[in-house]
Structure formats: C-alpha cells, structure tokens
Amino acid sequence: MEHAAQPITVSRTGAENNTGPLIIITILFFMWGLLTSLNDVLIPHLKAVYTLTYVQAMLVQFCFFGAYFVVSLPAGMLIRKIGYQSGAVTGLLIAAAGCALFYPASTSGYALFLFAFFVLASGITILQVAANPYVTVLGKASTASSRLTLTQAFNALGTTVAPALGGLLILGGGAAVLAQTPLEQAASVQGPYLALAGALLLLAVLFALARLPKISHADDSAALATDSGVTSAMSQRHLVLGAVGIFLYVGGEVSIGSFLINFLGEPDIANMSAATAAHYVSFYWGGAMVGRFIGFAVMRYVSPGKTLAFNALCSIALILTAIFTKGQVAMWAILAVGLCNSIMFPTIFSMALHKLGKFTGQGSGILCMAIVGGALVPFAQGAMADSIGLQWSFFVPAACYIFILYYGLRFAGLYRDGKA
Template sequence: MEHISPAKGAPRAQSGAQNNTVPLIIVTILFFMWGLLTSLNDVLIPHLRSIYTLSYVQAMLVQFCFFGAYFVVSMPAGLLIKKIGYQNGVVAGLLVAAAGCALFYPASTNGYALFLLAFFVLASGITILQVAANPYVTELGDPQTASSRLTLTQAFNSLGTTVAPTLGGILILSAGVLTAAEFELLPAAAQLAYRAKEAAAVQGPYLALAAALAVLAVLFALAKLPKISHADDAVAATLDGKQTSIWAHRHLVLGAVAIFLYVGGEVSIGSFLINFLGESNVAGLSAVDAAHFVSYYWGGAMLGRFIGFAVMRYVSPGKTLAVNAACVIALIFAAIFGQGQVAMWSLIAVGLFNSIMFPTIFSMALNKLGAFTGQGSGILCMAIVGGALVPFAQGFLADRIGLQLSFIVPAACYTFILYFGLRFAGMYKEAPATA
C-alpha cells in the first residue's frame, strides 16, 4: 500500500524514518512515568477522603486540581514549546513535575489544601509533557500509522497506570484506612495522630518519584533526538485549498469534545472504582484489597493498546473507536444495574475497551492540520480538563442518588465518543498502511 505523505507545513522529524526507533523508545519512557503519576491519584483519593473525612465532591477536588491544570497550562505550554523546542519542553515538564512531587512532603504536615496545590503543580508538568510528546510521536513516521504508533506508546502509559494502584496500595494503603464511622469513635488526640500518620505515608513514595523525574530530565536533556520543524510555519493550514482558522477544522473541534468526555469518563471510573468495589452489594472489599483490582482496570487498557496497535494497521481507527465505545456503554450499564461479581467485573472490563480511545481520538483530531498541528495539540490537551469536571459532576450525583447510579455520567460521555467514531470512520480514504 502506498504511503500518504505528511500534509504540507506539518511538523516532521529532520532525521529519516530509519532513525526513529531510539527516539520512540525514549519518549515511551515518559509515557510510562506520567501514567504512573496519574493513576496514583486513584489510590490517594480514598486515602485522603478517609484522613480528612471528605464527601465525594470534596474528594474529587483532587482530580479537579489535577486535570484543571491541563486547561490552565496547555496553551502556555504550547507557546513555551514553540519557543524552546520539543526536547527542551519535555525537560521543563519533567522538572515541574518533580517539583510537584516534592511538594507532597510539606503537604503531608500542612493539610488538604497544600495537597491540592501539589497535585496542580505535578499536573502542570505532565501537561507540558503531553503537549510536547503526543505530536512528537505522531510525526515520527508515516501519518497513516500515527494512531497505531501513538497507541503503542500509550500502551506503556497504561503499564504505568497498571503498576501504580498496586504499588500505591502497598506503599500508602498497607496499614489500612479507617471508615468515617471508625474515625469518629477515636478521641480527639487519636484523630490528630491518625491523620498525621496516614498523611506522612505519601512522603517516601513521592520524594522517590521527584528524584526519578529529575534524573530523567537530565538524561533527556543529554539525549540526541531528531528535531521536528514546520516546513511552512508562517503559513496557515488550508481547508479545501483555502486559508482558514484552526476552528474551521471540524474534526479537531469535535475531537476536542471527545477528548474532554473520554478523559472525564475514564478518570471518573478510576477515581470511584475503589469505593465502588467497597459497596456491600458489589464486592465489599477494603481499600487496600480494592486497589489491586484497580490495577486490573488499567491493565486491561494496557493489553487493549497492544491489541489495538496491531488491529488499527488494518482497520479504520474510527470504526475501531465506535465499536469500543459501544462495548463500554454496555459494560457501564451492566455495572449500574448489576450486583456482585457481574457489576464488579463489568466496570473493571471497561479498561480493556478504553485502551485505544485517547490515542485514536488524538491522532484523528490532528489529522492534516499542517502548521496548526502544535496549536491543535494544545487545544486537545486543554480538553483533558474533562478529567477535572466530569468526576466532580459524578461526585455531586453520587452524594445525592448513590454511587452505583452515578455511573450514568460516564456512560453519557461515551455516547458522544460513539458518535465521533462513526462520524469520522472514513477519515482515511485508503486502508491504513501496514508498515
């Protein structure tokens, strides 16, 4: 099958395709790290909820601050990367993320508000990484296989999200956490001591992560990577042969909405999964035991991305996206209206079908944007703010109608993703390239 050339003005690696393997390996390490950091939130939310006796809405402020950083920082990050380049942008992102991890140490002795600030700073660093690394991966090879390539690197992001809940459960939840009722039975002095002890459990893991990120920043700064440049950076991209605004590209605009809803739905499920598995009519698991099953949720996404990497070299990304969205909707409804093992495994299985969604939507939305590719990446990363707002909306609903029924919120999100996949199922007129 003949390969389609990148659109005129699109960013492209200055080195030949044969030299792209090493850069992809290096960037893949970054995907692993930010997957690890993001998924640790799923362990910290029930942990902090127990320490500070928070409602579901209050606990979701963690995701509100974390994913809110994407909205605030994405556009400045795009401008920063345009000024200093993709490689230096990644280094800056790693250093900011390291500073955010280091903030967890003073937060452990100064209360919930400083934890929220630490989450925001950490996510700001990850946002810079996202804005730099996602388009970098899509341009290190043929545009026809961009979805497949980004899905492969995202598979290692999922490896990080798979490892994190179990690791966090061991390092942070190993001593167990008290329920709100158990906490209220403690004397005032014992309550203070309990909060201090449990909060301090995050110090060691996050200081180690800060050190690892700083080392990665140094190594990445020293690495020799191909540069991505715009052939016609000063010329606007075109639509139907005419100069146009970036907002005239309908697939980008709808892709941004799809990213908003996808990230919101995925993060909502991950955020509430430990509490969901603790429900007496589902599994009745303790937080530390439930954390292991959160690893299965993210592990399914990792497995699905390796499968998707192969499948989407032959099958339309849009069709694959639509099929997966339909499966997720069915599984969520099984979790809402089911009981016991059916409800439990239905929600965990959502991870498998989530697998290809983010990289597929992202690469489809950036397709043929030309000189607008960098700006488009910034818009898509801003849309990740869905991870702040959708869990907050589900938390609001969970406090009023119950946790199980509140999963109607992510189900609604995936309905739009189904539409997006069907709407652009024929985006690539030729079959995806096989090499």
C-alpha cells in the same frame, strides 16, 4: 489562542531510524501514566483522612486535570520557543517539584495537597504537549493512530503498576493504619512521592543528554489540504468534535478510576478494604494496556473510527451492567471498561490532528486543553454520588461514551478518503 505558524517536521540526515527516539518518548508516557493513576489511590485515602464528601474528594482531580486547561496553551508557546526536547525536560523538572511538595503537604493540610497536584499536573501537561505530536510525526501519517496507541500502551503500563504499588505503600498496613492519627496517615505519602521526585529529576537529566531528532516548523504547504479552505484549526470539524471527544473520554475514564476503590468497597458489590480494592484498580488500567497492544495491530487493518465506535459501544454496555447488577458481575463489568478505553485517547487525538498541516501545533494545544474533562466529569459524578448514590452515579461516564460512539462513526472514513 496560539497559532502554530508552520507544520511540524523532523530534521533528519538520510533515512533515519525512529526506533530510538520512540523508545525515549515512551519512557515519558510510562512516567506520567504512573503519576496520573496514583490519584485513584490517593483520593479514597485523603477522603478518609480528612473526612471528605465525594465532591470534596474529587477536588483532587479538579486541580490535577484543571492544570491541563490552564497550562496547555502556555506550554505550547514555551515549546515553540525552547524546542520539544527542552520543553520535555522543563516538564519533568516541574513534575518533580510537584512530587516534592507532597512532603510538606502531608504535615499541613488538604489545601496544600491540592496545590501539589496542580503543580505536578502542570509538568505533565508540558510533557503531553511535547510528546504527543512528536509521536505522530515519527513515521507515516497513515499509521499515526497505531503508533500513538503503542506508546500509550506503555503509558497504560504505568497506570497499571501504580494502583497496586500505591495500595501497598500508601494504603497498606491494615489495622495498624487505622490506629494512626490523621496526620500520621497523611504522612504515608512522603516516601513514595519523594522517590518519584528523584526519579523524575534523573529522567530529566537523561532526557536532556539524549540525542533526539530536531522537530521544526518548516513551511510545507503540501502538508495542508489547500483546497479545504483552512484558515485556522478551529475551522476543522474533525478537530472541534475531537476536542469534545477528548474532554468526554478523559472525563469518563478518570471518573471511573476515581470511584473504583469506593465502588468495590460497597457491601452490595465486593465489600473490599481500600488496600485490597487498590489491587483490582490495576485490572482496570491493565485492561487498557493489553487493549492498546491489540489495537496497535488491529488498526493497521481496521478503520480507527470503526474501532473507536465499537469500543465505545462496549463501554456503554459494561457500565450499564455495573449499574443494574450486583456483586461479582457489577465488579468485573466496570473493571472491563478499561479494556475498551484502551485505544480511545490516541485514536481520537490522531484523528483530530489529521491533515491539520501548519495548524497541528495549535490543534494539539486545543486537544490538551480538552483534557480538563478529567477535572469536571468526576466532579459531576461526585455530586451525583452524594445525592443519589455511588452506583447510580455511573450514568455520568456512560453518557460520555455515547458521544465517543458518534465521533467514531461520524469520521470512520477519515483516513480512507483523506479528508475530514
């Protein structure tokens, strides 16, 4: 396990304005949001092209989010060696290579697609490890949750745009697409992903040339609660339970998004075509975007833990509504979960890192590893969908939000009393 020997600090000259650095970091959040939610369009597309079961189709998310588990700790070591800014550039270059691999994958087979997803996600993982702690230190610790929520709002903008864009460029075409061979249908990803590879390369160049404050690991014992007996990040209950929360939250959010197009295509729900349903997936991710802007303001006055618990409770109620009803009620209930998801990731992340001091880097690596929930929870829901039906399978993400409700209530006073 990697140990960050010193707390993260920002090298400054005088009273430096953090607005510029936050804008640059926010661009990264937007890009990886766009790339991540495109999976929700590709999963039903590849399922149809290669005639896959739900479990086989969920191998996309297994490979994509499995990269977080494999790459997070090496990414932390890399960033400590080359720096946060160079680490972000490296992540962008690797993500660009992953996008470029979609071209040969479209003429080869499903296995190469899965490898391309892994490479793409590896690059995004390095960006996550670099950018999330960066945002938490560019301002007051007490407003870290609201600040990370604001940048995540632009991440959600990327996730909102991607399904509609992917539906138009990849799933669009109606009857003409259905008349194509599977190889021709698979080739529809070539243009969009080559364009994304080019955009990532351009962003890597711009980011390399940007003037950002240096983040260092200077010894600052005041940043650590010395009377807490901290010997490692794993000794902190709020971090350990926060990692479980990240695992289940990402798993639940990704799982719902992965099955939305197929769910909206069910005769008892909306009976939509894949291309039409893709546009409605944007409502799911768009709700998260709107909710993050609201959460940015609300959590300046309301405890992050209480806000988290409230949203988790609403998510559970909405998912149960989607399970036990039909038609428009079920459709809009499951889409509305996106609004509740809004503040969950940044809130759990910043709560889990609270007062870790010199172990912040180690804690960030642990939390990013926990994103592997996005690989395993959809896999579990896929197995349930294959065995008992798609609608009933949504009990899996509902169960995930129960723990998040507990975490929010358990640490509702985290910032008020200054201790976990």
